[in-house]
Every structure is written in C-alpha cells, then in structure tokens.
Amino acid sequence: MAKDIDHEENVQGTEICILVYRQGVTVYANREAFQSLAKWMQRNANSPKNEYYECNVFWDLMTNAATLGNERPNIWVLFDKHTYPAFKRDRKGKSDFELKFMTVEKGDLDKMRKYLRTERYPEHLTPKRKQIPC
Numbered sequence: 001m002a003k004d005i006d007h008e009e010n011v012q013g014t015e016i017c018i019l020v021y022r023q024g025v026t027v028y029a030n031r032e033a034f035q036s037l038a039k040w041m042q043r044n045a046n047s048p049k050n051e052y053y054e055c056n057v058f059w060d061l062m063t064n065a066a067t068l069g070n071e072r073p074n075i076w077v078l079f080d081k082h083t084y085p086a087f088k089r090d091r092k093g094k095s096d097f098e099l100k101f102m103t104v105e106k107g108d109l110d111k112m113r114k115y116l117r118t119e120r121y122p123e124h125l126t127p128k129r130k131q132i133p134c
Contacts, residue, residue, distance in 0.1 A: 021080040
C-alpha cells in the first residue's frame, strides 16, 4: 500500500462489480469507487520512471473487513458462460481473476505492440523491473 493513500479511508463506501464476458470486461462502480481509482491512477501517473507502480483493484480497493470475511465483498466479479471456465478456482470456488493497472515505459509498450496483429501476449514479456508493493 502506498504511504500516500490511506487504505481504509480510500475504500470507504466503494462498490465495484466487474463483468467478464466474451466481448470484453466492463467495470460497474459507484462514485466512491471511481474517486478511489482516480487516486490510484494519479499515484501511478506520478510514479518515478523505470519503476512499475500498479493498482490491483481487488487488493487496493477491497475493504479489510471484506478481505477477512467479516462482511460481504465490496468488489466482486461475474462471468458469462464462455469466460467462467477460463479462470482457476480455489477450494471455496473463488476465481483467480485479477484486474490491474500498471505503469510501464514506452519500450515495454513497444515490445507489446509487436504482437498487436496476433493479439496474443507471450509470457516472456511479463515485466521484470522492480515492482512497488501496494
């Protein structure tokens, strides 16, 4: 967690539902959630060059009480019948789906752009520079 963002204050009142379907991903959220996301995006935009700052939506915007199972989740994901099988499940049936926003350099994007025609992301392009823990 970034020192400049107070987690519990930032997630208070946030609610996000993420729909994953064959044509894409749609994020439905209340205004508090978008305000929280805006703080994370500003943090990423102001990050030092050559460092990968990220916002992991589930990790950074989930309330502590929901993470501990003391209240219903304020962030959840729903899949259509086509996308549901694509994600692994834990013993409780929860998926391993993640939604992240990551700051990278132009060179990293140039490497990814080479695969635009095939639209397939090769594993070896996973960023290897220092990631800043949230």
